[in-house]
Amino acid sequence: MSTPLGMRGWTAVLTAVLVIAVVVPALNLLVPPESVLHLDDFYVTLTGKIICYAICALAMDLIWGYTGILSLGHGLFFALGGYAMGMYLMRQIGTDGQYRSTLPDFMVFLDWKELPWHWAVSDSFVLQMLLVVLVPGLLAFVFGFFAFRSRIKGVYFSIITQALTFAAMLLFFRNETGFGGNNGFTDFKRILDVPIDQKMKVLLFVLSGLVLVGFFLMSRYIVHSKAGRVLQAIRDAETRVMFSGYDPVKYKLAIWTLSAMMCGVAGALYVPQVGIINPGEMSPAASIEIAIWAAVGGRGTLIGPIIGAFFVNGAKSWFTVTFPEFWLFFLGALFIAVTLFLPNGLMGLLRRPGGLLGLWRKLMRLGKDAET
Amino acid sequence: MTGLRGARPLAGGRIQGWLLSVLLAVLALGLVLLATPAQALTPEQALRIAEGDSEERLAALAEAVAATDPATDKTLGVYIEALLADEVKHVGGRAFIVQGEAVRDAATGQPVALPEGAEDVVNNNRLRRAFEAARSALQLFSADTEERSRAITGLKESADEAMLPLIDKALAAEREPALKEQIQQLRASVLVSSNDPARRLDAARLLAESPQPATRALLIERLGTEDKAEVKAALAASLAAVESRLAWGERLGVLFTGISLGSILLLVALGLAITYGLMGVINMAHGELMMIGAYATFVVQNLFRTYLPGLFDLYVLAAIPVSFLVAALVGALMEKSVIRWLYGRPLETLLATWGISLILMQTVRTVFGAQNVAVENPSWLSGGVQVLPNLTLPYNRLFILLFAALVLVGVALLISRTRLGLFVRGVTQNRRMASCVGVNTARVDTYAFALGAGIAGLAGCALSQVGNVGPDLGQGYIVDSFMVVVLGGVGQLAGTVYAAMGLGVVNKLLEGWQGAVMAKIIVLVLIVLFIQKRPQGIFALKGRSAD
Numbered sequence: 001m002s003t004p005l006g007m008r009g010w011t012a013v014l015t016a017v018l019v020i021a022v023v024v025p026a027l028n029l030l031v032p033p034e035s036v037l038h039l040d041d042f043y044v045t046l047t048g049k050i051i052c053y054a055i056c057a058l059a060m061d062l063i064w065g066y067t068g069i070l071s072l073g074h075g076l077f078f079a080l081g082g083y084a085m086g087m088y089l090m091r092q093i094g095t096d097g098q099y100r101s102t103l104p105d106f107m108v109f110l111d112w113k114e115l116p117w118h119w120a121v122s123d124s125f126v127l128q129m130l131l132v133v134l135v136p137g138l139l140a141f142v143f144g145f146f147a148f149r150s151r152i153k154g155v156y157f158s159i160i161t162q163a164l165t166f167a168a169m170l171l172f173f174r175n176e177t178g179f180g181g182n183n184g185f186t187d188f189k190r191i192l193d194v195p196i197d198q199k200m201k202v203l204l205f206v207l208s209g210l211v212l213v214g215f216f217l218m219s220r221y222i223v224h225s226k227a228g229r230v231l232q233a234i235r236d237a238e239t240r241v242m243f244s245g246y247d248p249v250k251y252k253l254a255i256w257t258l259s260a261m262m263c264g265v266a267g268a269l270y271v272p273q274v275g276i277i278n279p280g281e282m283s284p285a286a287s288i289e290i291a292i293w294a295a296v297g298g299r300g301t302l303i304g305p306i307i308g309a310f311f312v313n314g315a316k317s318w319f320t321v322t323f324p325e326f327w328l329f330f331l332g333a334l335f336i337a338v339t340l341f342l343p344n345g346l347m348g349l350l351r352r353p354g355g356l357l358g359l360w361r362k363l364m365r366l367g368k369d370a371e372t
Numbered sequence: 373m374t375g376l377r378g379a380r381p382l383a384g385g386r387i388q389g390w391l392l393s394v395l396l397a398v399l400a401l402g403l404v405l406l407a408t409p410a411q412a413l414t415p416e417q418a419l420r421i422a423e424g425d426s427e428e429r430l431a432a433l434a435e436a437v438a439a440t441d442p443a444t445d446k447t448l449g450v451y452i453e454a455l456l457a458d459e460v461k462h463v464g465g466r467a468f469i470v471q472g473e474a475v476r477d478a479a480t481g482q483p484v485a486l487p488e489g490a491e492d493v494v495n496n497n498r499l500r501r502a503f504e505a506a507r508s509a510l511q512l513f514s515a516d517t518e519e520r521s522r523a524i525t526g527l528k529e530s531a532d533e534a535m536l537p538l539i540d541k542a543l544a545a546e547r548e549p550a551l552k553e554q555i556q557q558l559r560a561s562v563l564v565s566s567n568d569p570a571r572r573l574d575a576a577r578l579l580a581e582s583p584q585p586a587t588r589a590l591l592i593e594r595l596g597t598e599d600k601a602e603v604k605a606a607l608a609a610s611l612a613a614v615e616s617r618l619a620w621g622e623r624l625g626v627l628f629t630g631i632s633l634g635s636i637l638l639l640v641a642l643g644l645a646i647t648y649g650l651m652g653v654i655n656m657a658h659g660e661l662m663m664i665g666a667y668a669t670f671v672v673q674n675l676f677r678t679y680l681p682g683l684f685d686l687y688v689l690a691a692i693p694v695s696f697l698v699a700a701l702v703g704a705l706m707e708k709s710v711i712r713w714l715y716g717r718p719l720e721t722l723l724a725t726w727g728i729s730l731i732l733m734q735t736v737r738t739v740f741g742a743q744n745v746a747v748e749n750p751s752w753l754s755g756g757v758q759v760l761p762n763l764t765l766p767y768n769r770l771f772i773l774l775f776a777a778l779v780l781v782g783v784a785l786l787i788s789r790t791r792l793g794l795f796v797r798g799v800t801q802n803r804r805m806a807s808c809v810g811v812n813t814a815r816v817d818t819y820a821f822a823l824g825a826g827i828a829g830l831a832g833c834a835l836s837q838v839g840n841v842g843p844d845l846g847q848g849y850i851v852d853s854f855m856v857v858v859l860g861g862v863g864q865l866a867g868t869v870y871a872a873m874g875l876g877v878v879n880k881l882l883e884g885w886q887g888a889v890m891a892k893i894i895v896l897v898l899i900v901l902f903i904q905k906r907p908q909g910i911f912a913l914k915g916r917s918a919d
Contacts, residue, residue, distance in 0.1 A: 143900075146900075146904055147904075150905075152903060155718045155722070156858060158654075158719065158722065159858055160899075164896070166851045167892065167893045167896040170889045174889055284850075285847075288723075291723065292723065292726075328731065328734035329734050331730055332726075332728060332729070332730035332734070333731065335724060335730070336727040336731075339714065
């Protein structure tokens with residue numbers, strides 16, 4: 001069933017890998033700062049951050065664009081992955097914290113004498129990395145199992161996922177929960193005993209980029225597989241799928257859990273690059289933003305959400321520097337414009353017969369005609 | 373102590389012994405003492421209150437307090453006022469009240485000339501407290517009921533045994549049953565700290581009748597210091613009695629705050645019940661429409677303050693229709709410009725209205741600033757009605773309760789009895805059929821959405837009376853209010869009411885048990901579990917229209 005990428009597709013993928021793994025590190029680390037070609041550290045971190053967002057948007061696309069389930073709680077899975085990573089990073093600080101204690105600073109501050117139970121494996125990189133995917137995956141599985149089984153769908157599902165992330169945010173805001181309360185985790189020093197310096201950040205950037213490319217290929221394989229077809233059929237007519245003898249719950253649960261795990265990985269890559277994780281990532285607003293990245297780029301295409309994440313977040317960092325007070329106006333207008341005029345997002349704009357891509361092709365043809 | 377030359381024979385060399393004997397006499401011969409002719413403040417007493425070391429002055433004060441009859445003689449009261457105002461000087465064995473140029477004799481109140489070399493009387497904090505207590509005790513005899521009531525409240529903080537004679541006299545003189553009971557309690561709370569175990573025991577038993585929350589603290593404190601087993605047992609028994617009495621107030625208090633929260637949720641959710649329940653539009657900007665209602669109230673308040681300061685108390689009445697209209701107007705604009713293109717696509721309305729909410733929030737930030745603005749309660753909404761000693765129902769909460777009920781009735785009538793309501797129901801049930809029989813469905817949609825928005829504005833107006841008004845006002849309620857609608861069931865006003873009240877009360881009950889944050893989390897988890905059982909809410913629509 002799977003459609004091969006084709007020559008152009010693979011070229012594009014290889015180019016992306018080349019840019020991420022060779023060009024960017026070289027421009028940042030090897031080219032001297034005074035050169036015009038030098039890529040500033042700031043942009044490496046910013047792009048790395050947006051790549052993590054793009055992974056989320058891709059995960060959102062699988063569940064929303066291809067299966068028709070709008071989750072307003074994906075920020076929770078992202079944050080859970082981030083927190084799992086953050087716990088390991090906190091332990092890596094060792095005794096270099098403010099209080100020179102073996103415990104993380106916020107625990108010393110709360111006068112705790114030993115690590116709480118949920119920090120049991122936080123010293124082990126391998127186990128903690130497993131938690132990065134297992135915790136969001138398990139939560140999504142359990143929640144999805146109950147939700148899909150009782151056939152909660154559509155808006156109901158969206159609102160309940162929003163309530164879920166809202167409840168989790170309140171929980172993580174509490175100091176007693178053991179995740180640093182309001183302030184979350186910050187002030188990381190090293191990973192695997194290697195200090196987090198610019199080289200490490202570039203490495204993390206490369207890793208995030210490669211993960212994004214990997215997830216993209218995986219998603220492409222999935223949506224073109226037979227299971228992927230079933231997912232799209234569920235999106236378009238769930239009752240008919242059920243009457244045709246398929247069990248939609250299994251498919252939905254599988255893609256939902258996978259999507260949550262992808263977000264967890266994105267969170268884990270995000271935290272060491274940005275250097276902080278706090279419960280704000282779980283706010284309902286943050287989750288809705290993930291949905292808007294996918295919507296802006298174009299649901300139901302795989303490249304669309306990635307473009308959407310870059311477009312929206314690029315615009316965000318430009319606005320918040322240049323016109324901070326206009327950012328929300330722009331974002332709000334974008335939400336409205338996309339839902340009203342661009343149901344297929346930027347990709348729809350490109351692919352439409354009268355769209356930019358079509359316009360470009362028409363121009364080329366006109367040029368050829370003129371030549372002959 | 374040798375300097376003590378009282379008008380009465382001294383029972384012992386120590387002040388306490390002396391005090392005790394006086395007090396015993398007072399208690400045993402309560403009425404007899406009342407019958408004995410009261411003495412006015414003597415010049416010699418006045419001097420001793422003003423001069424000497426603190427112990428002696430306190431003793432003299434106690435003596436004067438015990439001897440005076442405040443109903444007929446005001447000199448002691450005036451003297452104590454002057455002492456508290458630092459207006460007393462003394463010289464040559466006499467005390468004078470010096471108010472500017474006017475000088476009077478402290479004891480007789482007659483104008484006199486101030487002799488040379490008069491010294492200021494200086495009072496330390498301990499003396500001041502004693503004077504204040506004495507002043508309150510004297511006010512127990514005021515002709516003004518309010519003042520007596522205030523005096524009792526004041527004495528609860530400061531009274532000691534020295535004031536007992538006055539309290540006893542006041543008790544005998546008091547005609548107001550409610551105040552008499554309060555004085556009785558006051559007396560017991562003074563006596564429970566007495567040095568006489570028998571008297572402590574009596575007082576401990578008497579305190580079991582007390583309806584005051586402060587008694588519990590007093591009893592707990594005394595229980596810690598008491599050493600006589602018998603008294604201790606009586607104290608413990610009284611404590612149990614007081615606590616069980618207070619428990620009712622507390623339970624009712626929780627119930628009331630729960631219903632109050634429920635009424636707020638109801639107001640917030642009623643608008644949603646129309647836009648979401650009837651029209652299928654997920655209006656994420658609902659919270660921002662509330663915020664607009666609250667800001668409209670703020671503007672009306674400022675206009676009243678500037679142009680009609682005399683009618684300031686009535687601004688809320690004007691703000692109610694204004695907040696409704698402003699929010700309804702914004703709602704109508706939203707519907708006309710964005711939402712009408714999105715009917716039947718709830719997820720799209722969710723995203724678009726979220727965008728609108730961001731724009732509205734930023735607009736308000738740009739116009740009014742990011743800080744919270746101050747909305748004042750009118751005087752008739754401040755304060756509250758005291759139902760039980762430890763249960764006060766604030767007027768603003770009661771107002772919202774009533775307001776929510778009125779809005780509910782209004783909406784229910786509007787939907788069930790009016791032509792617009794008929795059209796709205798018709799369009800909800802079958803848009804094409806309604807259109808075929810001549811209903812202008814587009815206009816009905818606009819009106820219905822504007823109505824939902826207007827109710828959000830009303831909710832904002834009500835919220836401005838109990839909470840902060842800021843650009844983020846709506847954000848805090850959006851998850852809760854959607855929970856109410858989801859729990860109550862779509863298209864059901866009755867379900868919305870039950871869900872709002874239930875959520876409010878359950879939330880507050882859990883809050884008392886686990887704290888605010890955990891309560892919220894538990895409620896959300898319960899809702900998720902509940903939806904498992906009944907995916908369509910408490911009142912599910914049945915039949916064909918259900919899907």
